[in-house]
Amino acid sequence: MSAPPTYSVVVPTIGRPSLRIMLDALLESIGKAAGPGPAEILLVDDRPRPGAPLPLPDGAGDTVRVLRSGGRGPAAARNTGWRAASGEWVVFLDDDVVPSPEWAADLAADLTFLPATAAGTQGRVRVPPPLGRRPTDWERNTAGLEAAAWITADMAYRRQALEAAGGFDERFRRAFREDADLALRVSALGHRLVQGTRRITHPVRPAGFWVSVRMQAGNADDALMKRVHGPDWRVRAHEHHGRFGRHAVTTAAALLTLAAYPARRRPAGRAVLLGSAAVWTALTAEFAAARIRPGPRTFDEVARMLVTSVVIPPVAVRHRIRGTLAHRRAEPWGPRPVVLFDRDDTLIRDVPYNGDPAKVEPMPGARRALDRLRARGIRVGVISNQSGVAKGCITDDDVRRVNARVEELLGPFEVWEFCPHDAADGCGCRKPAPGLIERAAVRLGVHPRDCVVIGDIGGDVEAAAAAGARGILVPTRRTLRAEVRSAREVAPDLETAVELVLAAPARRDGRGRGAAR
Known part of the structure; x- marks a missing residue:
């Protein structure tokens, strides 16, 4: 058997407590593996300003280095990391995952037996379900990572492929779509992306009442994806089509209802008002029911779903319009000088x-x-x-x-x-x-x-x-x-x-x- 290729681990972070748990599990896994460990573990501190020292494990030694990326988002932080890495492969991990005890040994096997045409390999993600009840809307959203393609929760790329593609597109300022964008560009260069055998656990992070509304900012990123990859990008990125079309109709019905309200005393105005209000009510009720039905149906969860199902459609449309305008002249990302x-x-x-x-x-x-x-x-x-x-x-x-x-x-x-x-x-x-x-x-x-x-x-x-x-x-x-x-x-x-x-x-x-x- 040939020796496994060298690899570096890159972890973008904003210093969350989960970082220490991830590093403890990673170092334990590396210590158990029979072969050589990573060339280095690069933690990229993406806080806008230096804060408290990152929670590094005792005995991290010289293997763990900390870089700073200036708060420019996870795409830029990953670029900072891989450009400083020395391994033939760069393995990206999120700071809130937990590698399995066998992760390092399985990674070595993944990299050793890859075909020469493969430029990327993805780890397998497990999201622990809640005990004794149905998952909430947020927990179901996180569980979707188990079937997601090419996510950087655990994704390894050949360094040469990263250089040829120009790395991550730093116009993606949030942890959303930057991984799918890179995968499409690497694939367009003629490389294969394959599923590996190594495993990580991705716990569900705590989330507030409005988390599903804040997530609608991703519609601006979808506008960028459509601009640089074409209208069929979802098919090629193995992404579902989502509900934006219905959100647009719901928002249009709400706006038409508001516009027709002043003319409600006239028959024509009343007809428009009642018709548009009926469409808005039906679509909003269907959306809320689709989110409530598979959930735990507690009072708090039902209330959250009802309120946010009203708010999400117009917020999603607003972000899509914002992204379309902001990226109307965007060109595909590539190597930058x-x-x-x-x-x-x-x-x-x-x-x-x-x-x-x-x-x-x-x-x-x-x-x-x-x-x-x-x-x-x-x-x-x-x-x-x-x-x-x-x-x-x-x-x-x-x-x-x-x-x-x-x-x-x-x-x-x-x-x-x-x-x-x-x-x-x-x-x-x-x-x-x-x-x-x-x-x-x-x-x-x-x-x-x-x-x-x-x-x-x-x-x-x-x-x-x-x-x-x-x-x-x-x-x-x-x-x-x-x-x-x-x-x-x-x-x-x-x-x-x-x-x-x-x-x-x-x-x-x-x-x-x-x-x-």
Whole structure:
């Protein structure tokens, strides 16, 4: 038997107590398996701001590492995790599942015996039923995970397939549809997705009175799925068709009833009012009955079903309209470039050898430009020469404090690389050498040719050319005229530079794509 391929485990989390239970079960399972364990377990903390330390088990050791993704949702958190992973396979687990004691051994068997055409394997999910009674509406919804296809509660992908597909679509900000979207794109590349033998348990989380109403936000995600995958996406993703059509008719009947009410004293108005009210009542009653009938039929559950069955249809329609408008021009997700910015006089005004975070001042339009890239799922980083460290004017810690202030003002960056050397040191990282770009690319799991470098002096674009990356010059008063003349691409400001990136995001030939002068 050949040795099983290497794998990494990625767990996005917001620090729920269930994380500790999941990790305890995972580590126990790994300890029982005869073969090698994961290359690493990457916990991706997706809280918008650092909170209390994550509840790590005692003895987690160096196997467990914590990354931060800045509160951008589970799709972005999973991307942060797999791009930092070193295994041939990346296994995604949710932070509220419980792997079986045999999970790690079964995973090794799943990966070892997969055909070469398979790029993904799904674990088997069990949702424990309630004891001594029928399940509630929320419990039945959770139990649907047992039959769901390609859900990331336990889903493993070849790293190469993730790279080819561009990872998860970060426009899905909730834990909904991002897994089906990725599965469709991986399948479209000619790969197979298969069912594995390993098992996890997915307990039912506590939920409040309005949980079913909040879930209707998923209708906006369905609009994105239809836009990028076509009207038959549900069939290909093994998804049921749902009730949205009836919700739309119910909502239309309710609106017509309200519109006809002022004319109720006229025969025609009364007829419309009575007809539309009858349709609304019948559809609402049918919806409530369909939810009440299989449930426990307690007073609380019946009351919840009656109230939410009235509210759900218009909320679902509102979210679908919102999603349709928001994603009307959406294109299919794919590999995104990485944009690496120079820091001083590109993102923030240059203060020579600055070690004081209070002196940080963003360049005009910097936040808007960065947010446009982030909204498109394009990762951003910073590469900066900091010769003041070699000169003794500032320390490494001073640079890091200033960088932290830059993130406070301009948002998170996925990678920071700076060169602490002086020109006379002869290092390979000080721009115009390519070292900073190459190091950033390695950390982000991309090739330098997939990077775009934006800076304000010739050294920035020369470093890009040396690394095989694309370079865009944004001149300032200190930029030499000769540097502007020799640059392949020049933009008058950061926002125009970002327009150039969005207009031609991918490049494979090491050449520029034009100039905006």
